[in-house]
Amino acid sequence: VYTIGQLVKKFNLSRSTLLYYDSIGLLWASARTGANYRRYSDQDLKRLEQICVYRRAGIPLEDIKKILNSTADNTTTSILEKRFFQLNEEIQRLRQQQHFIAGILKNGQLLERKKVISKDVWIALLHKMGLDNMAARRWHMEFERSFPEEHQLFLESLGLSPEEISKIRGWSIKVSKDRSE
Amino acid sequence: VYTIGQLVKKFNLSRSTLLYYDSIGLLWASARTGANYRRYSDQDLKRLEQICVYRRAGIPLEDIKKILNSTADNTTTSILEKRFFQLNEEIQRLRQQQHFIAGILKNGQLLERKKVISKDVWIALLHKMGLDNMAARRWHMEFERSFPEEHQLFLESLGLSPEEISKIRGWSIKVSKDRSE
DNA sequence: TTGCTCCTCACGTCACGTGAGGTGGC
DNA sequence: TTGCTCCTCACGTCACGTGAGGTGGC
Numbered sequence: 001v002y003t004i005g006q007l008v009k010k011f012n013l014s015r016s017t018l019l020y021y022d023s024i025g026l027l028w029a030s031a032r033t034g035a036n037y038r039r040y041s042d043q044d045l046k047r048l049e050q051i052c053v054y055r056r057a058g059i060p061l062e063d064i065k066k067i068l069n070s071t072a073d074n075t076t077t078s079i080l081e082k083r084f085f086q087l088n089e090e091i092q093r094l095r096q097q098q099h100f101i102a103g104i105l106k107n108g109q110l111l112e113r114k115k116v117i118s119k120d121v122w123i124a125l126l127h128k129m130g131l132d133n134m135a136a137r138r139w140h141m142e143f144e145r146s147f148p149e150e151h152q153l154f155l156e157s158l159g160l161s162p163e164e165i166s167k168i169r170g171w172s173i174k175v176s177k178d179r180s181e
Numbered sequence: 182v183y184t185i186g187q188l189v190k191k192f193n194l195s196r197s198t199l200l201y202y203d204s205i206g207l208l209w210a211s212a213r214t215g216a217n218y219r220r221y222s223d224q225d226l227k228r229l230e231q232i233c234v235y236r237r238a239g240i241p242l243e244d245i246k247k248i249l250n251s252t253a254d255n256t257t258t259s260i261l262e263k264r265f266f267q268l269n270e271e272i273q274r275l276r277q278q279q280h281f282i283a284g285i286l287k288n289g290q291l292l293e294r295k296k297v298i299s300k301d302v303w304i305a306l307l308h309k310m311g312l313d314n315m316a317a318r319r320w321h322m323e324f325e326r327s328f329p330e331e332h333q334l335f336l337e338s339l340g341l342s343p344e345e346i347s348k349i350r351g352w353s354i355k356v357s358k359d360r361s362e
Numbered sequence: 363t364t365g366c367t368c369c370t371c372a373c374g375t376c377a378c379g380t381g382a383g384g385t386g387g388c
Numbered sequence: 389t390t391g392c393t394c395c396t397c398a399c400g401t402c403a404c405g406t407g408a409g410g411t412g413g414c
Contacts, residue, residue: 005367019370020404035412037368057285058278061403080282087279088323091272097239098268101261104238142269186393200396201378216386218394242377 002040004029010045011052026065027051059083102150137171144172183221185210191226192233207246208232240264283331318352325353 008015021027022038027047029038040048047068054064063079070076143151151172155165189196202208203219208228210219221229228249235245244260251257324332332353336346 003367014405015368016405017403024403033368033412035368036370037412053285056278057282058275077286080286084279084282084286085320087275087282088320091275091279091323092319094239094268094272094275097237098265098272101238101265101268104234105258105261105265138273139266139269142272184393195379196394197379198377205377214386214394216394217396218386 001031001042002045004038004040007040007045007048011048021051021061024061024065026061026068057083058087105150140168140172144169182212182223183226185219185221188221188226188229192229202232202242205242205246207242207249238264239268286331321349321353325350 002010004015004018007013007018018027022029027044029040030044031039031041033039050068051064054067057080059067059079063083067076067079140151143154148169151169152165155168160168183191185196185199188194188199199208203210208225210221211225212220212222214220231249232245235248238261240248240260244264248257248260321332324335329350332350333346336349341349
């Protein structure tokens, strides 16, 4: 049996998340102490585990409730399929947005004039966004995969030398090949 | 000069969207009639056009406001870059969710037992979600691209014949090749 | 007694959607 | 007069985050 604080640490959630789950009837402590403190049982913990699993798939809490409260297996299946399907639409939409932005950047602003943004500014920008090197690498990979030409122009606009550029594009392609195989 | 209703039709937005843009100071009618009706000028219309452009890229309204109110060009550029970057992270996240769901469906439920869901049920599900044939085709393409093996198993689970399956997988691959070239 | 954890409201977020209740224009 | 369009609040959405103000436990 656990306090709310212990559960929060175990699952790396915030306190208010658990309070919220309680308020919507998704997960509540099965008992309270004399001072009205929540006491979560092992069963409660298992339910929370389940909840986290489905959250990782981006299932809405209302649907998770349905899954956990139903015994029928095909409730789960159809909800997961629904989500899988939605994800495709979502990804499609985001890709279109990306494409659209690449279009604007290409024929209007960034890539026509040289050195609009310097390498230092760019790196600072990445750090301001809380990105580590791995994330930056992923970003280049993705840029290379989606818009190789723009990637080239972008790197030029940072004022990099041809050698540096081909180095970066080199591993961008290589790594993304590794991943798709 | 236009009424709010005319603008709504022209841009295929909802009335409440324009009211909301007014309330946050993003777009307001430059004049009112005697009866306090909004009168949008040609300038207002142009501003709305701009807004719609950036909305198509998924830029938050607060950032659009910054873009439209600033003269500096690199405000726009850096906001667009920021968004481009975010989109990558987002897409990454959604792909992981998809992968995760595919994992659950694969080794737990749908794909182990045969015919959990019938073809008719599946088609009905698609329609309930308001999908036309094009969207369904895109879905199969994406499924094929991301998880070809699961796609095969899924089609088997619908009870389709081997001929039908290879036909569907056939155009799934072909169309997605067309698009990536 | 001092921190620390816990409690319950209540309000904010983002981009609108959905009424309620009322008035002007053809 | 009848619809139609317009107006201004105000509350709901989704999954929490962030205090405010107060009490129990070691």
